[in-house]
């Protein structure tokens with residue numbers, strides 16, 4: 148038959164990569180022949196009597212290798228499921244159930260419970276109701292639960308039973324039951340499943356539902372095979388979670404905010420969204436993808452190239468660099484303008500100058516904080532507005548009279564600083580936003596923002612000003628739980644961005660880390676409440692990893708030398724096991740924290756590198772040494788958190804005892820977020836170490 152479709156199961160690639168090179172090439176040829184004529188004698192497409200599923204077929208790759216396929220829709224669609232040595236391929240297929248689920252419009256693959264018995268739960272005789280007792284069979288089936296597994300699900304009484312069933316459920320179904328156990332809103336879950344379906348009656352169209360595309364994709368050319376032959380498959384480029392795909396292709400009536408825990412594929416969704424916008428853009432439209440750090444910008448530049456679309460109308464820039472360039476281009480700052488960072492040497496010198504030249508009863512620290520957090524963060528340009536501005540989170544209230552006095556000081560400070568051509572970043576953003584708004588210049592048609600939680604109100608106002616308000620104007624992804632800078636964002640009031648209701652969505656599947664690592668990461672911040680950037684509490688429930696690994700460890704030592712020796716030994720063991728150094732990372736709360744480990748690596752002859760402004764300094768192939776701040780946005784197979792004890796985590800700055808309660812709380816929240824960020828960078832394993840007493844933040 149002409150025009151046969153082959154849909155590739157994402158786990159098919161796991162079997163494909165393990166084949167000898169020569170056989171991989173034969174698999175590529177096999178598919179070409181199969182598409183032309185699946186009934187050709189050379190292909191030998193046949194059912195096998197030992198397969199429990201009568202719709203499964205074996206096909207011949209050569210004398211010894213077989214492909215396992217499922218025939219679908221009267222044989223004009225085939226699912227290519229597995230390829231292996233004859234015996235192993237048959238073994239893989241033998242006891243599988245491979246069923247089309249009409250409720251979800253997705254093919255389901257799972258072990259036949261008649262052959263592979265489902266686990267018995269310890270809670271079987273407990274006199275407590277089933278975890279899902281309040282939901283009808285019909286509703287559970289609408290979430291994709293196969294009829295044959297329903298009796299076992301009815302026996303689940305506690306979360307632990309559900310975890311035991313994970314490997315016996317089809318993909319996606321465990322996830323749905325996990326969400327249901329976490330927040331109990333079955334109507335919401337059913338409607339999410341429905342959104343992942345297509346309206347069409349034809350099975351061929353239904354096979355393209357978002358729910359089915361989670362695991363099955365048609366590859367019509369051989370490029371992807373070449374990609375695998377050259378070094379592996381980046382599944383994120385093709386197989387998207389239905390929630391990711393919805394976000395990528397959705398038509399948002401205005402700006403969209405996407406949140407999700409660490410590793411839930413927010414950056415991946417944003418990159419696909421960029422591709423989608425480019426492919427649907429009109430001539431002349433320019434699209435900006437911006438983020439906070441240079442390291443992430445560099446990663447984005449690299450990764451988006453792999454998605455194969457034209458980047459000619461796309462600008463991928465970090466927000467600072469973009470703002471400075473645009474401000475210079477519009478003549479808003481001199482070409483030799485210099486940037487002031489909060490609390491850096493130049494800023495401290497200028498504030499001291501103000502204090503020396505005037506009789507002022509406030510300290511430089513207070514003045515700078517008030518100027519940056521209240522004046523600049525709210526873009527206050529005159530005394531009248533300053534008098535009206537709330538100083539939320541600023542501690543001790545100040546009177547109208549005090550505000551008037553302060554305003555005079557700030558005007559003098561501005562003169563001092565402008566004379567020397569210095570500008571705070573926020574000042575640059577404000578000046579630029581005001582200019583763009585006044586002149587109605589909108590340099591970009593769409594803007595995507597990654598690491599949203601690190602943006603300040605001033606940066607977000609600039610983002611808002613760069614793009615005209617219209618459907619699909621802004622697409623912003625971030626994780627409130629990873630907010631490691633102590634700055635308040637408020638979309639509607641602070642940044643004039645409106646994203647309430649349906650325009651904000653949340654991703655929940657952690658693709659990066661094992662469930663064990665995710666649980667540890669979440670335990671750090673579980674009792675803290677995080678703002679969703681619009682004054683509501685960000686949800687934490689229903690955040691799940693779908694694979695398992697080893698339990699993270701936390702070891703303390705008597706001396707620093709012991710800790711260093713232990714780390715060096717562990718690194719050497721991992722190298723011997725075949726890990727490359729760049730797959731590992733050593734991270735500590737401060738730069739000082741990893742200094743001794745750097746010497747240890749040096750003495751042991753193990754190459755290392757550090758990060759500066761997004762670039763690797765030292766041996767680029769060496770093991771990276773990073774602070775918890777600059778490991779953000781990156782990922783590694785194994786992460787070592789070093790120098791972790793009661794004194795370093797949380798890290799308390801000098802003068803902490805004088806902070807107001809609100810400031811203390813805010814600081815400690817950021818400290819917890821930092822540890823959450825550092826732990827959640829690991830794919831397979833986290834090892835924590837320190838000298839002395841353990842940090843009370845980490846309970847292992």
Ligand SMILES: Nc1ncnc2c1ncn2[C@@H]1O[C@H](COP(=O)(O)OP(=O)(O)OP(=O)(O)O)[C@@H](O)[C@H]1O
Nearest residue numbers: 382383386387388409410411412413414415658659
């Ligand atoms: N649909 C997918 N299929 C396979 N892998 C995926 C998918 N989506 C994301 N990933 C992988 O999961 C990891 C985390 O993805 P990503 O960086 O997009 O998450 P994130 O939510 O931005 O994380 P963080 O906030 O922690 O930086 C990456 O290795 C990515 O390739």
